Amino acid sequence: MESNIIGVSGWEYLGHLASLLERFDYLTTLVSASVSYATIPFTIFVYNELIDHLEDFIDKHEGSGKFPDIVAAAKTAREKMLKYYAETDLTPIYSIATAMHPNMRFSYWNEQDWEAMYQKAAQEMVRTEWALNYANVSTGGNSTQPVTQSNESS
Numbered sequence: 024m025e026s027n028i029i030g031v032s033g034w035e036y037l038g039h040l041a042s043l044l045e046r047f048d049y050l051t052t053l054v055s056a057s058v059s060y061a062t063i064p065f066t067i068f069v070y071n072e073l074i075d076h077l078e079d080f081i082d083k084h085e086g087s088g089k090f091p092d093i094v095a096a097a098k099t100a101r102e103k104m105l106k107y108y109a110e111t112d113l114t115p116i117y118s119i120a121t122a123m124h125p126n127m128r129f130s131y132w133n134e135q136d137w138e139a140m141y142q143k144a145a146q147e148m149v150r151t152e153w154a155l156n157y158a159n160v161s162t163g164g165n166s167t168q169p170v171t172q173s174n175e176s177s
Contacts, residue, residue: 039090043097046076063120064127070108071135077101115148122149 029037050069054061061069080097084090111117121127122145129149132142 036090036093039084039093043077043080043093047073062124063117064124064131067111067117067121070104070111074101074104074108077104112144115152118145118148119152121145 050072054065054069077097077100081094081101084094084097121131122129124131129146132145137145
């Protein structure tokens with residue numbers, strides 16, 4: 024019967040595992056259809072949050088030598104998420120949806136500390152899509168450019 028009792032190290036192990044998984048539970052519940060409707064920009068936000076959480080967990084625990092299996096699982100999860108996240112670069116829809124979101128616009132990528140080359144690539148996707156498919160469409164207004172950070176207030 025005593026073999027079924029969790030010792031101090033077992034509780035510590037479960038505590039670290041819980042600290043890794045709680046953020047996943049919260050964010051995946053938040054984007055589930057039963058709670059809200061996941062929008063494209065919100066999906067990108069969730070990916071960023073989860074990847075950052077995994078990286079923070081790895082950075083905090085990797086050198087400790089404790090619970091290497093949890094750290095290895097976190098690394099595997101991070102690599103899998105980065106693989107799928109990279110696929111968002113294959114289509115401009117994620118960049119366009121982010122740029123069109125009233126709370127994000129072009130400033131989102133800077134606020135999330137994206138490297139300059141990734142910010143430029145995302146913004147270029149938006150500008151290219153605009154130029155190819157919308158710049159010459161008559162809307163009855165006089166706008167000839169997409170709204171960017173530099174011309175939002177004008």
